[in-house]
Amino acid sequence: MVNVAITVSLAVVSLCTLFCCGSCNGSRNKRILMSDPDYVQQQMTHLQSELQTLQATVQLQNGKISSLEQQLSQANQNRGGVTFVRWGRTDCPANLTELVYSGYTGGSWWDHPGAAADYVCLPRDSVWGPYKDLPNDDYSGRMYGTEYESDNPASPFGLKSQNEEAPCAVCRSTSFVSSVMIPARTECYSGWMKAYSGSLASGYYNHKAASQYVCVDEHAQPLDGGADSNDDGKLLFAVKAKCGSLRCPPYEEDKYLSCVVCMK
Incomplete structure (x- = not known):
């Protein structure tokens, strides 16, 4: 869960950088033109894709954690003695x-x-087995x-x-x-x-x-x-x-x- 939190935090930082003071096409000094609807839409689509990827990663990690918790619980129940x-x-x-x-x-x-x-x-x-009533002999x-x-x-x-x-x-x-x-x-x-x-x-x-x-x-x-x-x-x-x-x-x-x- 710590790695997932760090990844989400980095995505938020990237989003802030993009719309606040980020660069475009490798230029360190060029500001984003907020009046360009095509560019904004392109970036929003890109961010939505990244967000979906992050959500899938979180679900996967949660699934792994749940599986580990179940294994640990089972191990505690089946531990030796x-x-x-x-x-x-x-x-x-x-x-x-x-x-x-x-x-x-x-x-x-x-x-x-x-x-x-x-x-x-x-x-x-006692629970008797199938040979309980065999004819008696002295070899026993x-x-x-x-x-x-x-x-x-x-x-x-x-x-x-x-x-x-x-x-x-x-x-x-x-x-x-x-x-x-x-x-x-x-x-x-x-x-x-x-x-x-x-x-x-x-x-x-x-x-x-x-x-x-x-x-x-x-x-x-x-x-x-x-x-x-x-x-x-x-x-x-x-x-x-x-x-x-x-x-x-x-x-x-x-x-x-x-x-x-x-x-x-």
Whole structure:
């Protein structure tokens, strides 16, 4: 718009020069004869043509600006973000993220040697595919729910959480583009924003099935209606530090490890 304004201003200056003190046919000293109707008409026609050209230029520039504004708006709507799972909760950190969905923490059976290692967040509103009702056979993986496990009534997962089923929430933020789970800390490093903190969890060290480390929220919840029955499935145990190849200090023998999820 600045270039268009400059162009229009120059046209106005040219118009003023033409009728006030301008030159004709290259002569610096010859004045325009205002009484010559043919000459005046010729110049008016010329100026009208230039004005139309300027108007077309302005419309073109306005169209380009409008297109750029639309592209910018679309880019803001479609900009990237970061997602992470908040284990042990059905909600996401307030003011930082939005809830994609909440559901049930799932995984493989704790004692199966061929178990999948990872924990997954299963949605509450499953949508079955076309192969749901195929005849059953034994050549398949298995998906189970997940329970908190602890011999201590005051476990890191909450009072009397033993055998309670664990929820989960998938969270997204459009203000950040990276996330990381840091074990053994409750605070993020400089330049990172804390999403949530809690207790480091995994499967039991002496079970057959592999597992992974996840961060269970410090205010972990049980699933509603989970009852107190011991259904097993995928299990969550708090993780303790073991000295030796792990440096002590700073770590301490048999102390429960914390964790934090950070965004940037």
